[in-house]
Amino acid sequence: MTTTLTTAAQAPQTPRPHPSTATTRPSTPRTPRPRTAPGGPAGTRPRGPAGARPRGVTPPRALPPHTVFAERLLAVLSGERPVHWMLGHTVGEAYEQLVRIAPETPLRSHGPRPVLRRCSVQVDDGRAAVEAFATIATGPRVRAMAFRLERGADHRWRCAAVELDGLGTTPHHA
Numbered sequence: 001m002t003t004t005l006t007t008a009a010q011a012p013q014t015p016r017p018h019p020s021t022a023t024t025r026p027s028t029p030r031t032p033r034p035r036t037a038p039g040g041p042a043g044t045r046p047r048g049p050a051g052a053r054p055r056g057v058t059p060p061r062a063l064p065p066h067t068v069f070a071e072r073l074l075a076v077l078s079g080e081r082p083v084h085w086m087l088g089h090t091v092g093e094a095y096e097q098l099v100r101i102a103p104e105t106p107l108r109s110h111g112p113r114p115v116l117r118r119c120s121v122q123v124d125d126g127r128a129a130v131e132a133f134a135t136i137a138t139g140p141r142v143r144a145m146a147f148r149l150e151r152g153a154d155h156r157w158r159c160a161a162v163e164l165d166g167l168g169t170t171p172h173h174a
Contacts, residue, residue: 065157066132069149073098074136075160077145078114079105091150091158098162102119107165109138117142127151129160 047074063071068108072089075081076098086095107114119134133146 064121065149066130067116067119069147069157069159070116070119070132070134070145073145073147073159074107074114074134075118076102077105077164078107078109078138080113086159089158091152092158092160094147094159101162101164102132107136107138107143111139114138114143130157 006165013080026075069089072081072086076083076086079102081096083095086098090098115137117133117135117137121130121132123130129148129150131146131148133144136143136145146163149157150160151157
């Protein structure tokens with residue numbers, strides 16, 4: 001009885017698929033799946049107008065602009081974001097005030113992240129500007145921040161002034 005050994009060089013080479021494209025199923029010709037409506041096969045779409053939410057589910061509330069700006073200012077003044085992050089969101093003196101205040105990162109906490117505790121607003125008659133104030137907890141300390149938002153011709157709110165514990169005011173020369 002004689003056996004012949006074949007080496008790898010003599011064995012017929014079959015191309016192997018790349019490991020990332022290898023499948024566990026043998027390759028068989030696939031038939032295309034029948035197309036269905038975007039919502040799935042007939043009878044499986046939820047009833048009601050398109051985009052309707054199920055009853056009892058309320059959409060998430062959008063934050064009011066003064067709260068959004070309070071969070072943005074908190075991120076800059078705590079050092080989480082750079083000052084230039086507010087470039088398109090400020091107008092007038094506000095950016096210079098942030099440039100003056102932010103390098104000291106006055107809201108940076110060595111403990112937990114500073115948290116916006118409360119943000120309230122006082123709206124002017126024309127609703128073109130709002131004066132807002134916020135209280136911020138930095139560990140056991142509570143800080144005060146005041147800012148003014150003005151609505152531009154494009155109907156976007158922009159920060160026009162910022163004060164933090166009196167640090168945003170320009171010095172008065174007598």
